[in-house]
Amino acid sequence: MIQINNLKQHNEPFFAQYEAKFQSFLRNGYYILGDEVRSFETAFSNYIGTQHCISVANGTDAIELTVRALQLPQGSEVITAANAAMYSTISILNSGLKPKFVDISADGYNLDIEKVLAALTATTKAVIFTHLYGRGTNLDSLKKELSKKKVFLIEDCAQAHGCRIGDKKMGSFGDIATFSFYPTKNLGALGDGGAITTNNSKLFQNVIELRQYGWGKKYHLKEMVGRNSRLDELQAAFLNTKLPHLDKFNARRIEIAETYLKGITNSKLLIRKWNNDGSYVAHLFPVEVKDPALRPLLAAYLGENKIGCDIHYPVPDYKQTPIKTLFESTRLENTEDRCNKVLTIPCYPELENENVKYIIEKINKW
Ligand SMILES: Cc1ncc(COP(=O)(O)O)c(C=O)c1O
Known part of the structure; x- marks a missing residue:
């Protein structure tokens, strides 16, 4: 079976380094927010190109703590896409705010910037922009427009580690950005992990407090009621081991994606193109069936x-059971189209060329 991911194979080359890290972790005696966490935060902020990085327990916490760090008035609206598995919507709702769903672009998978700008109202205080599947969007113009209106821009980069426009990485366009290190991500831990990157010192300080109970100093809550959401020291050690290899992993993912793009010619399918310039890091490789009725047949x-x-x-998020009655009138054409048609095929650094070839042959035969 060619799996959709093979995490054992992915991590095997690092086993000896992980074991050495574990030995020194055991003997070190600092098990929470120690040297590995600190050095990962420094290395990751350097890699993304922001002044600050704060690690947290997972990518969903990263979004929620970020939304809370904005300290928005109750009832504020936060714009988000509805095709990214609820992660941002959960964070907005758990922060006591209102999600406002805007459609993705007609020819892609990320929010339509024109539609975002058209949807802004006086109560819109933030936009969460997810770079889905590792397809990055240049957010310079959106950021500029939102800044004029004092609306925050959050990037969800959980699927876009290392993705860039020129030299500028996703995670450095917005006011603040979030990452997940779930094991299958382009940079994955061996358990849960997440991070937040920003150049904004006030937001940095707020997140530092929120991830540890709301403490300004030990045992003293400063301003906000926080929670415990710390990156585990051992996961930070694994991430420190893998971060230097991220660009190499991404290059291999992109190579596989390019091979699929050239090789898959089945006319029942659509593959949306990208620029081969580092703006797509092939976290996931979706194909689309032109007729939604064919998707279960292709999967089988x-x-x-x-x-x-x-x-x-x-x-789509607005059709999820716990919230669908709140969004009965919401219908987003492109979002629904993609939700009905996408199917992800294997794309990860360890996938062998012969398997890529086999997958292309089988898909073309279908
Ligand atoms: C786009 C996106 N955002 C957020 C998350 C949440 O991350 P986590 O699973 O670490 O909570 C994920 C993945 O799981 C994701 O793919």
């Missing part, structure tokens, strides 16, 4: 041929 066919696949993501 791939399964019969021992090729893993998955749907990222099948349900």
Whole structure:
């Protein structure tokens, strides 16, 4: 079976380094917010190109603590896409704010910037922009327009580690950005992990407090009621081991994506193009069936041929059971189109060329 991901294979080359890290972790005696966490935060902010990085327990906490750090008035609206598996929506709702869903672009997977600008109202205080599948969007113009209106821009980069426009990385365009280090991510831990990057010192300070109970200093809450959301020292050690290899992993992902783009010619499918300039880091490789009725047939066919696949993501956020009654009138054409048609095929650094070739052959035969 060619799996959709193979985490053991991905981590195997680092086992000896992980074991050495674990030995020194055991003997060090500092198990929470120690040297590994600090050195990862420094290395990751340098890598992304921001002044600050604060690590947290996972990518969803990263978004929620970021939203809370903005200290928005109750009832504020936060614009987000509805095709990214609820992560941003959960964070908005758990912060006591209102999600406002805006459609993605007609020819892609990320929020339509024109539609975001048209949707702004006096109560809109922030926009969460997800660089889905590792397809980055240049947010310079959006940031400029939002700044004029004092609306914050948050980037969700959980699928876009190392993705860049020229030399500028995703995670350095907005006021603040969030990352997940879930094991399958382009930079993945061996458990949960997350981070926030920013150049804004006030937001940095707020997140530092929020991730540790709201403490300004030990045992003294300063201004906000926080929670415990710290990156584990051991996960930070694993991430420190892998970060120097991230660009190499991304290069291999992109190579596989380019091979698929050239090789897959089945006319029942659509593959959306990208610029091969580092702005797509191939976190996921979606194909689209032109007719949604064909998707279950393609998934079954791939399964019969021992090729893993998955749907990222099948349900628009506003149709999810716990919230759908609040959004009965919301219908976003491009979002629904993609949710009904996308199917992800394997794309990860360790996938062998012969497997890529086999997948292309099988898909073209279908
Ligand atoms: C786009 C996006 N945002 C947020 C998250 C949440 O991250 P985590 O699973 O670490 O909470 C994920 C992935 O899981 C994601 O893909």
